[in-house]
Amino acid sequence: MRFELSEEQEFLVETTQRFLAKELPPTALRAWTRNAAGEGYRQWWRTCAGLGWAGIFAPESSNDYGSVSGTPVIDAAIVSEIAGGSLAPSALLGASVAVRAIGRACPDDTADLQGLLEGSRIATLALEEPSGNWNLDTIATAARRDRGDLVVTGIKANVPDITTADIFVVTCRVDDSTGLVLVPASVAGVGVTPGQGLDVLREFGEVHFDSVRVSADALLCIGSGSARLAEEARRLATCLQLAESVGAVDRLSTLLIEYARHRHAFGRPIGGFQALKHRIADITLLVESCKGAADAAVDAVSNDSEDADLLISVAKSYIGDRSIRIAQECTQMFGGIGLTWEHDAHLYLRRVTSNRALLGTPEQHRRRVTEILRVRDAVGGKDVH
Amino acid sequence: MSTEMDLEGFRRQARAWLLHNMELKTGLPTPSDAEDRQLQAKIADAGYAGLPYPVEYGGRGLTLRHQEVFHEEAAPYRLPAGLGVSLGMIAPTLLDCAAPEFLADHMPKILRGQEKWIQLLSEPNAGSDLAGSLTKADRDGDRWIVNGSKVWSTAAAVADYGFCLTRTDFDQPKHRGLSVFAMPLRAPGVTINVIVKSDGCDDEFYEEFFSDVALPADSLIGELNDGWSVAQRLLFHERNFSGGVGYAVGLRPKTRESVSIDDLITAVRTRGTSLNDHEEDLLAQVYINALVHNQLSRRVSSGYTTGSLNGPWGSLLKLSSGLKEHRRAEIAVELCGPAAVTWSDGSDNGPVGSSWLNAMVMSVAGGSNEMQRNTISEKLLGLPREPALDRDISFRESLRRRTPGGQEP
Numbered sequence A: 001m002r003f004e005l006s007e008e009q010e011f012l013v014e015t016t017q018r019f020l021a022k023e024l025p026p027t028a029l030r031a032w033t034r035n036a037a038g039e040g041y042r043q044w045w046r047t048c049a050g051l052g053w054a055g056i057f058a059p060e061s062s063n064d065y066g067s068v069s070g071t072p073v074i075d076a077a078i079v080s081e082i083a084g085g086s087l088a089p090s091a092l093l094g095a096s097v098a099v100r101a102i103g104r105a106c107p108d109d110t111a112d113l114q115g116l117l118e119g120s121r122i123a124t125l126a127l128e129e130p131s132g133n134w135n136l137d138t139i140a141t142a143a144r145r146d147r148g149d150l151v152v153t154g155i156k157a158n159v160p161d162i163t164t165a166d167i168f169v170v171t172c173r174v175d176d177s178t179g180l181v182l183v184p185a186s187v188a189g190v191g192v193t194p195g196q197g198l199d200v201l202r203e204f205g206e207v208h209f210d211s212v213r214v215s216a217d218a219l220l221c222i223g224s225g226s227a228r229l230a231e232e233a234r235r236l237a238t239c240l241q242l243a244e245s246v247g248a249v250d251r252l253s254t255l256l257i258e259y260a261r262h263r264h265a266f267g268r269p270i271g272g273f274q275a276l277k278h279r280i281a282d283i284t285l286l287v288e289s290c291k292g293a294a295d296a297a298v299d300a301v302s303n304d305s306e307d308a309d310l311l312i313s314v315a316k317s318y319i320g321d322r323s324i325r326i327a328q329e330c331t332q333m334f335g336g337i338g339l340t341w342e343h344d345a346h347l348y349l350r351r352v353t354s355n356r357a358l359l360g361t362p363e364q365h366r367r368r369v370t371e372i373l374r375v376r377d378a379v380g381g382k383d384v385h
Numbered sequence B: 001m002s003t004e005m006d007l008e009g010f011r012r013q014a015r016a017w018l019l020h021n022m023e024l025k026t027g028l029p030t031p032s033d034a035e036d037r038q039l040q041a042k043i044a045d046a047g048y049a050g051l052p053y054p055v056e057y058g059g060r061g062l063t064l065r066h067q068e069v070f071h072e073e074a075a076p077y078r079l080p081a082g083l084g085v086s087l088g089m090i091a092p093t094l095l096d097c098a099a100p101e102f103l104a105d106h107m108p109k110i111l112r113g114q115e116k117w118i119q120l121l122s123e124p125n126a127g128s129d130l131a132g133s134l135t136k137a138d139r140d141g142d143r144w145i146v147n148g149s150k151v152w153s154t155a156a157a158v159a160d161y162g163f164c165l166t167r168t169d170f171d172q173p174k175h176r177g178l179s180v181f182a183m184p185l186r187a188p189g190v191t192i193n194v195i196v197k198s199d200g201c202d203d204e205f206y207e208e209f210f211s212d213v214a215l216p217a218d219s220l221i222g223e224l225n226d227g228w229s230v231a232q233r234l235l236f237h238e239r240n241f242s243g244g245v246g247y248a249v250g251l252r253p254k255t256r257e258s259v260s261i262d263d264l265i266t267a268v269r270t271r272g273t274s275l276n277d278h279e280e281d282l283l284a285q286v287y288i289n290a291l292v293h294n295q296l297s298r299r300v301s302s303g304y305t306t307g308s309l310n311g312p313w314g315s316l317l318k319l320s321s322g323l324k325e326h327r328r329a330e331i332a333v334e335l336c337g338p339a340a341v342t343w344s345d346g347s348d349n350g351p352v353g354s355s356w357l358n359a360m361v362m363s364v365a366g367g368s369n370e371m372q373r374n375t376i377s378e379k380l381l382g383l384p385r386e387p388a389l390d391r392d393i394s395f396r397e398s399l400r401r402r403t404p405g406g407q408e409p
Helices: A007-023 A026-032 A039-050 A072-086 A092-105 A110-118 A224-262 A274-302 A308-339 A345-357 A362-378 B007-021 B033-045 B064-074 B084-097 B100-111 B227-243 B261-269 B277-306 B314-340 B350-364 B369-380 B395-402
Strands: A123-126 A142-146 A149-160 A167-174 A177-184 A190-194 A204-215 B117-120 B136-140 B143-154 B161-167 B178-184 B190-195 B205-216
Touching: A007 A072, A039 A110, A072 A092, A072 A224, A072 A274, A092 A110, A092 A123, A092 A167, A092 A177, A092 A224, A123 A149, A149 A167, A149 A177, A167 A224, A177 A204, A177 A224, A224 A274, A224 A308, A224 A345, A274 A308, A274 B277, A274 B314, A274 B369, A308 A345, A308 A362, A308 B277, A362 B277, B007 B064, B084 B100, B084 B117, B084 B227, B117 B143, B136 B161, B143 B161, B143 B178, B161 B227, B178 B205, B178 B227, B227 B314, B261 B277, B261 B314, B261 B350, B277 B314, B314 B350, B314 B369
Parallel strands: A123 A167, A142 A167, B117 B161
Antiparallel strands: A142 A149, A149 A204, A167 A177, A190 A204, B136 B143, B143 B205, B161 B178, B190 B205
C-alpha cells in the first residue's frame, strides 16, 4: 500500500481490509474455486457494492456514491490492491470502467447507472480480441451506424465475468475512430461462450456480437472524444489489474515470510538459512519495486499525466514479469505444502500468471515503451525519472 | 530563516541564488578536490550547507525536505562531487554518536568542505564480517596508539580524516571490544597506497597502514568498546546514501551509470546494423529497470518522510542497485557482441567492456548484495540470523581457533 494516504483513504483501507477478513475467510475462498459465476457471485458483488466498490467513479449527481478522496483512480486502486491480497472475487474493474464512462458520457442515464452502483447489474470490459490484440488502434470489432441505431459486429476474447455480466463495455471501431459501446447481454445477437481458465477464481470467455443492434445512445461518446474515452477505459483497467497483482504478491510473500519464521527443519526455523532468507530478501525487493511501479502508473493515470501510457507500460512489463517470478519462488519455498490444492499458493500463482498475459504481455508493453520513447526522441521530449 | 520556513519560498530563494552564483555543469569537468572545497564553502557562506543539521554545529536547523528541494534546484549546476562520504554518511553518523564538543569542533568544518572524511572500516581480513577488525588501538596514558591496516577507502589521498574502526579490547567477544576513532590522515605513522582496480583504474580506492599512530583521547567517537553500534550507524547512513534517502536525500543523482541507455544505443549502432526486435526488447528492459529502481527509491523516501518505514530500508535500494547494474551490464555485453570485447582506438565501445567488469563494484562495495540480503531478511523481515560460532567467546579465543595449530597469532 502507498504511504501517503488521506484520512479518508486510511479509513477506506481499514474498512476494506476488515470487510474482507470477516467475509472472506479461507474456507469461503475455497468455495469460489468451484463456482466463480452465478447467483452466489451476484450476491457477493451486491455486498461489495454496498460498501461503495462499484460507485467509486459515480458522477457527482449520485449522492450516495463517489470517491472518498476526490481521486477515484487512486481509491479504486487501493480497493483493487486489497482485494488482490485476499483473492476476492470482484467485478470492480468492469464496474469502474462502466460507471466512469457512463457518468462522463451521459450522467443523466440514471437507469443504467443505478443498477451498476447498487451491484444489481454487473458490467464487464470487452477489450481483447481473439488475435491476442489489446491495442486500441487495431481492433477489429466495429459499430456501424444504421438509421438511429448502432450495429455491432465482432468477437471479444478473455472477457471476465462472461456468463454473469449484464452489460458489456465494448471497445470498437466507430466512424474511423475508437469508441466504447454499451451492449446489454440480453440483446439479440449477443452470444457468450464460457471458457476454461488458469485462474479458477474467475470466469473468462468469448463474446460474439453478430450484427447486434443497439440504440445510438449506447455509444458513450461520439467523434474524437470517444477514442479518448476508450483509451481511458484501457488505462483504468490496466491500473486496477496492476494494483490487484501487487496486492496478490504482497500477501503471498507475507504468507511465505510467516511460514519461514515458524517452519522448523534441522532444528531451526527455515527462514534462518541463508539459502532461503537471501531469496526471501530478493522477493521482498521485487514486491516493493512492483509497488513503486504500480503507484507511479496509478498516480500518472489519476493526474492524467502525459507520461501515463509510458508509466503504465513500464509497470505492466515489470509487474507482469516479476509477479510470476515472486509467486513461483514463494511456491518453491513453501515446499510440498505449496503444491497442494488446499494451500493458497497456487491460487496466487494462477491469478498473477493470468494478469501477466491479459491486457498486454510484458513483451508487448516493452514494445510500446520503445515506441513511446522513439516518438519522444523524435520530438526531443524530456526524460522521465 | 525559521524551521517552519515554507518549502516553496525556500525553493524560490535557492533557485535565485543558484542562478546568480553557480555555474551550470554542462560541458565543464567534474570538480577537483580543491574545487569541491571552494564550491562547498561558497554554498555554506550563502547558508545552503548542512540544511538539516543543528545550528550550533554549523547547520541551518531546517528539514530533510529543504535539503531535497535545494538539490532538486541545484541539479543542473556544478556542485562538489567528492564530498558524498563526508556529507552523506559521516556527518549524520557523527550527529548520532559523537560528543557535543567533538561535533562543535568538527561538524562546521565538515559541512563547509574544509574537513573531508572517509571511512576506514574494511580490512584485508574483515570485509563482510566487519566486526572481525584486527586494527588495534592501545591505551598509552591519555593517548591511543593505533596499529594495523584498512582497505577500500575512497579518496584517501585527498581526505583529512578517517572514521576508523579499531579493536580496543581483545578479551571481549568480537562485537564488544571495538571503538571508533577520528584518524587524521596526515598524522605521522599513516601510509596511504592506491589499490589498482580490476579495470586498471588507479585513483579511486586506497589502502592505509598505521604504524604506532598516536591519537589524543578526544579522538574517540561514541563510547569506548561500543564501536560496533557506531559503525552500524555509519552503515545505516551509507545504505541510505546509496539509495539517496534519509540524510543523503538529494546528495546523489538518482541514476549513476557508467554506460547510459543513450551510450548503449550509440555503441550498438557502431556495428552498422539496426536493432532487431529482441535487442529492442533488451534495451527496453534496461530502461524499465532503471525507472523502476527510481520508483522504488521514491517509495522508500516517502515511507521515511511519512514515518511509515523505520529501519534499514536503504538496504533494499542498495540491493536493487547491485542487481540492476549486473543486469544492465549483462545486456550491454549481449547487445554489443564482439564490439564489447574488442574495439579500435577512439571507439565508444571501451566503456561497455569495462562497465561489465565494474558492475560488480556496485554489488560489493559499501556492503555486498549478500550482506544487504542478510540485513533485509533479519532487520526488516525478522528472520533469524545464521548461528555464528564466534559471538560469545573472546575475540582472542576466536583468533586462536582460526589458526591451524591453535596458537594465539
